[in-house]
Amino acid sequence: MALACACMDALQGASKQLPSLRTRHRISHHHPLFWIIICSGWFHAAAAAEEEDSELLQFGARFYNTSASLVNGKLNVHLVCHTHDDVGWLKTVDQYFVGSNNSIQVAAVQYVLDSVVAALQEDPNRKFIYVEQAFFQRWWREQTPRMQNIVRKLVKRGQFEFINGGYCMHDEAATHYVDMIDQTTLGHRYIKQQFGVTPRIGWQIDPFGHSAVQAYLLGAEMGFDAFFFARADYQDLLQRRKDRTMEMIWQGSKSLGSSAEIFTGILWHHYEPPSGFTFDISSKNSPIQDDARLNEYNLPELVDLFVEYARNQSNEYQTNHLMWTMGDDFAYTYANTWFKQMDKLIHHVNLDGRVNVLYSTPSMYVDAVNAANETWPLKTGDFFPYADKPHCYWTGYFTSRSAFKGYVRKLSGFLQAARQLEFLVGKNQTGPNTDSLEEAMAIVQHHDGVSGTEKQHVANDYAQRLAIGSAEAEKVFNSALAALIGSATLAAEQHCPLLNISYCPTSEAELPFGKSLVVVVYNPLGWSREEYIHFPVSSAMLLEVTDGAGNSVPSQLLPLPQSAYRLRKFYMDGDEASMTSNNYDNPLFHLVFSAVVPPLGYTTFRVRRASSSKTNISIKSTVETQHTTPTVELTSSQLQLSFSSSTGLLTQLTNSKAGVSTAVQQSYCWYNASDGLTEEDPYQASGAYLFRPNTSTCFRFTNADESSMAIVRGPLVEEVHQSFAPWLSQVIRIYKDSAYAEVQFTVGPIPIDDGLGKEVVTKLTTNLTSNNEFYTDSNGRDFLKRRTDWDLEVKEPVAGNYYPLNLGIYLKDNTTDFSVLVDRALGGSSIVDGEIELMLHRRLLYDDRRGVGEALNETVCNSNGNCEGLTVQGSFSVYIGPSEQSAQWRRVHGQQVLMPLQFAFSVLEDGNEAAIRSPQFSAMQPFYELPPNVAIITLQVSSSNITLQPLLFKAVEESELSKNATVNLQSLFANREINDVEEVSLSANQKKSQMKKMQWHIQGASGSQTSGSRDRDPMSNKYSVVLAPMEIRTFLIEF
């Protein structure tokens, strides 16, 4: 936790300075009609870009002197002009861009950019920063070459600066680091291509808490010089104002140490100007009236107020440089209202002379602060969780829209796999290609996207974008596999994206004798893996599985749990495309068998209908519903799970290989979401952002001490099917050689007919002595230690101890770790020693008044018009073991969850064996694979230079142990000769060798920052890369 000290009294004047925390964005209500009236203004005329700079200077200086620069020995107020443009929130990204649907919110980014560019041309001293590339790219491609030239000049002159520069301003809680890097790369690449510049500053001014990975990977490793944000815990913020520690050096990674530190600043007044200095067309503030002949002349008061704010702020910051964020949500639709007022401010405040004020940017500000040569406090850890008031913890959004979060994570793995195949067979520039999925994935990383804090119609828009992108990427995936296999007859392969509801028309169709189902299994990881795979098949047949060489493969038929039938029926009912060949009430099975798949490659299997005389047919599982012994056990060669026959609940988990065991009880319960009416102090409902239970009690379901239990057994996999309520069930599964248990949960529709909002969690209660400590990951990367005994007042003992999980959570005692890994972003905690809880699904009836204006009550309707509350299905994995083995399991298994095996199904006539020329394939050189502590996270054709086909290659060292790993790049590519390799920044927009790191002095450290391991050259010899623990490096490879 970031918080170091107890609560203190509010500083004097703080109420004037603190922004309203009631809503997270201020919604403006101006009417577009105003634009037309004011656009006829006479004050400035637009200057043509062709004008010489000297003419521009004269023009801008006609009335007001805006040419101020820094003044030593004075307070310097840096006016940073900005607009915060959400890439979807109350409206969709496209509605925000064009300005439609204005009855919800008046916002139109196209006019922001139009009017800012015009205003900048009027005075070369004016400056503006722009952040969200999703909007900028939409605007840019509509501009004439003449206007593009004007903007290029403004960028070159430093008047228009790209800040952050990702496609969106991503969330930092529910995002995986791979997706954060991808979406930033997408924005940075375009800026580099069009303008030849690299953004210098991280600018995450609205996300609801800040992660360590943001600071070091998306900050220092991007080559940023500094990082700014606005939202920090209210107690932390008060203390930092008092201590003058609003700015600091943030060390986000223990492993990388000083080489990944970054200067970090918390903005003074949220991301708005101080009260009274908002000049948007919709603002109720008085404009500056500096003509004494007019009534309401207010210049002296406003100059005094300006100086007073600057002096107050300087009491809370270390240097005599102060940054004022002159902007707000979707501000500058009529930029002149802002710039005209700021021209006056700069002119008059500088004439007054008590402080100095100038047009600036965060880059100029950071350069000035750096030159001040101060010594800064060191910050480690992160800024989670974020509370704006004592009972208002923004920890609900860690789980909000958990089905959507699952979809985003699932497509993240698929995008990586599809891109790899696109590289292997060559990218089709005109499509189908992976570009639209890449763009959709970038958009949904927004802090009102995957966070789940958008309106429902916007969530629908996000999901639709993902579905369209995914359908196109499926074409890439299927055709690339068909090309590699060397088969035109497999062109009609199906990827079956609905395997999550056990639906795959190709695999479950009746298979006649003489035909076989071809299953292609693709492995996007750089090491070979053996995993059990399963998919639905019809029950009416005996089946036999063979591998690519024709050898028989043992297989097992698993009955589907009842919940699977219900989901299939509801979601496919009325869907015309799926109605033709299937009857959803028919019993189906999942066919399970083991697949060994080479690195960056695939293997193929054939499933045939068998006659009963065969010996290698799939074995049907047995199902036990009556239990004669007090304890029922599931076992693998490494693991044993015990269940009580009487309650049906898990009682013991044993790693039999390592000889480690714990009693463990698993339960489901729900927190009663506060309705915002009953509990005082303040009247605060639980909502999309906030988690506020009305008590700390987690209610068990009626009869929840008992669950119905069916045991499914067979030679390859054993399962327990359990139901805790009609809408809540799970399958616990262990394969023959599993070291871990897989828990697949189905939650929903959560009943609300009692008028109570519910937040459903599962708890795993062990006997580990965890001493108020637990560990959660930062964006799927490092694990950070969390404590429940803060040195702070936490008035929400449950919600105030929730953390975002993307990889997982674990507890430890002296020798043993108890670990849980998740398949999507979720909130989790350990409130009680030895106990882990995960929040799986939320259904709420009230808005939490942070801006979205809707209750998080997700309801879905199928094609027949039947509607019900959303059901969420997902899984988590549970492991117990010695600490070192546990660390390895979390890394290796976590990577497998992130980049799962991908499937393609098709049907082939027997006797047509020649149709599969290459039943098995690896892109790597024979017998080479990456060491298990190294992963490839991106392998992508770089579009910056198509003729040379450079490859963007990102490798990550997964070990937290202190040993280096070596990767031979040439060995990764069997059929291509590497011509050149260049290490680049994480977003591939600058050469690593040319990145210069700003130097800062740190309190308590001797001298300035030392260069860390990260600064060394990773190339040990030609094409051999050495990765230190937890490093990620990016290379451009030319073949």
Ligand SMILES: [Zn+2]
């Ligand atoms: Zn925002």
